[in-house]
Amino acid sequence: MSQATKQQIDAMAAADQLRPTLLGLARELRRERIGGVSPHQVTLLVSIKYAPGVTVGELAADERVSTAAMSKRVSRLERDGLVARTQSETDRRCVGLTLTEDGQRTLRRVRSRRTAWLASRLGALTPAELAAVGAAVEPLARLLEAEERRA
Amino acid sequence: MSQATKQQIDAMAAADQLRPTLLGLARELRRERIGGVSPHQVTLLVSIKYAPGVTVGELAADERVSTAAMSKRVSRLERDGLVARTQSETDRRCVGLTLTEDGQRTLRRVRSRRTAWLASRLGALTPAELAAVGAAVEPLARLLEAEERRA
DNA sequence: AGGAAACCGTTAGCTTGGTTACATGTTTTG
DNA sequence: CAAAACATGTAACCAAGCTAACGGTTTCCT
Numbered sequence: 001m002s003q004a005t006k007q008q009i010d011a012m013a014a015a016d017q018l019r020p021t022l023l024g025l026a027r028e029l030r031r032e033r034i035g036g037v038s039p040h041q042v043t044l045l046v047s048i049k050y051a052p053g054v055t056v057g058e059l060a061a062d063e064r065v066s067t068a069a070m071s072k073r074v075s076r077l078e079r080d081g082l083v084a085r086t087q088s089e090t091d092r093r094c095v096g097l098t099l100t101e102d103g104q105r106t107l108r109r110v111r112s113r114r115t116a117w118l119a120s121r122l123g124a125l126t127p128a129e130l131a132a133v134g135a136a137v138e139p140l141a142r143l144l145e146a147e148e149r150r151a
Numbered sequence: 152m153s154q155a156t157k158q159q160i161d162a163m164a165a166a167d168q169l170r171p172t173l174l175g176l177a178r179e180l181r182r183e184r185i186g187g188v189s190p191h192q193v194t195l196l197v198s199i200k201y202a203p204g205v206t207v208g209e210l211a212a213d214e215r216v217s218t219a220a221m222s223k224r225v226s227r228l229e230r231d232g233l234v235a236r237t238q239s240e241t242d243r244r245c246v247g248l249t250l251t252e253d254g255q256r257t258l259r260r261v262r263s264r265r266t267a268w269l270a271s272r273l274g275a276l277t278p279a280e281l282a283a284v285g286a287a288v289e290p291l292a293r294l295l296e297a298e299e300r301r302a
Numbered sequence: 303a304g305g306a307a308a309c310c311g312t313t314a315g316c317t318t319g320g321t322t323a324c325a326t327g328t329t330t331t332g
Numbered sequence: 333c334a335a336a337a338c339a340t341g342t343a344a345c346c347a348a349g350c351t352a353a354c355g356g357t358t359t360c361c362t
Contacts, residue, residue, distance in 0.1 A: 007274055007278060007281065008270070008274050010273075010281055010285065011270045011271075011273035011274035011276075011281060012266065012270040013285075014270075014273050014281065014284055014285045014288060015266045015267075015269035015270035015273055016266050016270075017288045017292070018269060018273075018284070018288055018291075019180065019262070019265055019266055019269055021288065021291045021292045021294075021295065022173060022176050022177050022180065022269075023177050023180060023181070023194075024295045025173050025177075025291065025294060025295060026173050026174050026176070026177030026178070027177070027194075028295070029170065029173060029174060030174070031215060038347085038348095040347090040348075043174075043178075055310080055311090056310075056311060056312090057309090057310060057311080064182060065348095065349075065350090066349075066350060066351080067310075067311065067312090068311085068312075068313080068314095068349090068350075068351080068352095069348065069349055069350070070311095071310095071311060071312055071313085072312090072313095072347085072348070072349090073347090073348070075312090076347075076348090091309095091310085091357075091358070092310095092356085092357060092358090093309065093310040093311070093356070093357050093358070094310065094311080094357095095310085095311075111170070114170055115163065115166045115167050115170055116166075118166035118169060118170055118173075118294075119159070119162045119163040119165075119166035119167075120162075121294045121297065122161075122162035122165050122166055122169075122294065123158055123159050123162035124297075125162075125290055125293065125294075127158060129289075129290035129293070130158065130161055130162060130165065130290070132283075132286045132287045132290050133165055133169070133287045133290050133291060134161065134164075134165045135283045135286065135287065136283045136284045136286065136287030136291075137165060137168045137169055137172065138280075139276055139280035139281070139283050139284050140169075140172045140176070140284060140287075141168070141172045142276065142280070143172075143176060143269075143272045143273065143276075144172065144175045144176060144179070146272065146275075189318080189319095189349095191318085191319075192318095206339075206340090207339075207340065207341090208338090208339060208340080216319090216320075216321095217320075217321065217322080218339075218340065218341085219320085219321075219322080219323095219340090219341075219342080219343095220319065220320050220321075221340095222339095222340065222341055222342090223318085223319070223320090223341090223342095224318090224319070226341090227318075227319090242328075242329070242338095242339085243327085243328060243329090243339095244327070244328050244329070244338065244339040244340065245328095245339060245340080246339085246340075
């Protein structure tokens with residue numbers, strides 16, 4: 001405890017300021033329901049898009065949610081025609097999930113709206129501020145790498 | 152459209168990279184249930200802490216949720232002893248919300264856990280990366296200012 | 303081979319949190 | 333002072349979370 005390095009102290013200070021900002025921005029990004037799908041459903045569509053053929057169990061593990069909950073979510077998405085279930089050939093217990101054409105279209109729409117929202121706010125910063133944000137993008141992305149033992 | 156400035160182009164590029172990072176980090180921060188309260192409930196506790204005496208209606212507007220939903224959320228928090236309702240003296244239609252001692256304790260615990268999680272990851276960056284993140288904290292916070300027509 | 307064990311997905315029953323519609327009591331106002 | 337506007341809460345319903353239990357597959361071990 002008494003051996004905290006300067007790096008650790010800086011990290012704690014940055015974390016304390018960054019926490020509310022991260023939560024607030026994510027909240028705004030996820031606020032609106034776009035194209036009839038909820039933010040939760042969008043998250044699921046993204047996961048499926050980047051891992052076509054993924055199973056219900058894998059998805060549940062990614063989202064840290066029970067397989068039962070995931071099964072229900074997938075069922076609703078399937079009912080709405082955004083996702084398709086296909087039984088695995090090799091292991092007939094598993095079902096592979098993929099986006100339908102409709103699901104892909106919906107996802108493109110959501111991402112474009114969210115990016116536009118964020119870009120409009122970034123564009124209102126001073127050039128120096130925007131540059132500072134740009135320089136932080138990569139380090140911030142690295143914070144998540146430890147978590148992503150999945151894709 | 153053909154008049155996009157360099158600033159706008161930079162903003163769009165930064166937004167596209169920043170979006171998934173912001174969403175992912177917030178997701179990790181909000182993932183765990185700490186001290187028996189859900190992330191949603193924590194958000195509510197934070198709002199009440201920074202605006203003691205706030206009414207149900209104001210809170211519902213902040214969270215962009217119906218007053219009915221907010222009333223239920225407050226009821227559960229009250230039932231769990233984290234929040235107290237007190238009728239306004241001047242307008243007896245309104246109830247003022249405040250955190251109980253227990254609510255404040257819970258909130259401190261959650262924030263300390265979240266900050267520690269974030270700090271441990273920030274501490275694993277190189278000093279240069281950490282500095283870049285530190286320099287971006289203020290600009291990022293400014294992105295939310297436009298939204299906060301509330302406190 | 304054949305039965306036990308492990309595994310994947312779904313369903314069932316309960317809780318939280320969202321919605322709209324309506325009820326209740328309180329100002330405000332014409 | 334009656335009527336409109338307002339703040340909150342209740343009712344009935346839907347989405348989404350959990351645990352537990354079940355049905356069908358695969359694996360593994362004699």
